[in-house]
Amino acid sequence: MALNRYDFYKIQGNQKNKEKVQLYRFKNDFKDIYIVEIFQYDFSVYAVKFYIKNHRYSKNRYNICYKKEFKIGLGFQTGNANFIKVLNTILSIVVEILRKDGLASFGFMGAPKESESNPEINSANINPDCTVANTKRYRIYHLYIRKYFNPIDFEYIDSSTSSILLLRNNKNKEALTKEVAENYIVDTIIPNL
Amino acid sequence: MIKNKTIMKFSKLHFKKAMRASKAVKTNGLTSQPSSVKHEFRVISADEINNNRSNAYQYLVL
Numbered sequence: 001m002a003l004n005r006y007d008f009y010k011i012q013g014n015q016k017n018k019e020k021v022q023l024y025r026f027k028n029d030f031k032d033i034y035i036v037e038i039f040q041y042d043f044s045v046y047a048v049k050f051y052i053k054n055h056r057y058s059k060n061r062y063n064i065c066y067k068k069e070f071k072i073g074l075g076f077q078t079g080n081a082n083f084i085k086v087l088n089t090i091l092s093i094v095v096e097i098l099r100k101d102g103l104a105s106f107g108f109m110g111a112p113k114e115s116e117s118n119p120e121i122n123s124a125n126i127n128p129d130c131t132v133a134n135t136k137r138y139r140i141y142h143l144y145i146r147k148y149f150n151p152i153d154f155e156y157i158d159s160s161t162s163s164i165l166l167l168r169n170n171k172n173k174e175a176l177t178k179e180v181a182e183n184y185i186v187d188t189i190i191p192n193l
Numbered sequence: 194m195i196k197n198k199t200i201m202k203f204s205k206l207h208f209k210k211a212m213r214a215s216k217a218v219k220t221n222g223l224t225s226q227p228s229s230v231k232h233e234f235r236v237i238s239a240d241e242i243n244n245n246r247s248n249a250y251q252y253l254v255l
Contacts, residue, residue, distance in 0.1 A: 095253060127230045150252040151239035161232045182234045190232075 005088035024093050029082050030074055036093055043176040044103040062111040087144050103172040110138025110163040131162040138163035157181050
């Protein structure tokens with residue numbers, strides 16, 4: 001399957017965190033560099049996060065979107081093509097991890113947009129643990145993932161209240177049961193977001 | 194004057210260290226706190242995935 005994607009490569013990053021996080025980078029059509037962080041947890045659970053390198057010191061780096069004026073200024077009507085290529089690139093990285101670790105399960109969290117994490121606009125969906133329910137990114141990732149991950153190989157454990165989708169690898173279903181996965185998300189992954 | 198310079202140097206160094214630390218530590222920018230939020234989880238069945246599909250599947254061959 002040939003995906004229309006950006007070329008990516010693995011980078012070293014901070015050696016202290018080398019065991020916990022793997023880093024990849026790629027450059028998009030807007031000439032921005034993306035950093036992809038792959039966090040590894042117990043039970044071969046991997047959490048995938050990415051952001052634009054220019055935003056790396058921002059506390060909102062996972063939330064920031066391109067402004068419309070910026071895209072138009074570069075001669076693009078929308079950022080849709082870029083977005084699909086970014087998702088395809090992330091998917092290719094996920095496939096690379098799956099080839100290395102056959103038991104790998106993946107967690108995707110749809111980070112809220114800046115407007116979605118603003119209590120004045122979206123207070124109804126913001127939880128006390130700072131997760132945001134049913135974010136736009138979560139809904140899009142959901143649709144995208146359904147296209148590529150066969151439900152026979154992966155169980156879709158879904159939490160719209162925290163905008164998290166866990167693809168549980170069925171080869172690892174004895175160790176990572178639904179209950180274990182739920183507790184793990186609540187007790188370990190969410191507090192470390 | 195010397196004292197002020199020393200303080201400035203120290204604060205610059207401290208700032209740099211803090212910046213480096215912020216590079217190393219992963220955060221989502223959200224200061225999540227343990228709380229009694231009850232998140233709902235459900236397993237989405239294969240039928241539901243197939244019925245609500247918006248576009249043709251291209252399942253990964255692993």
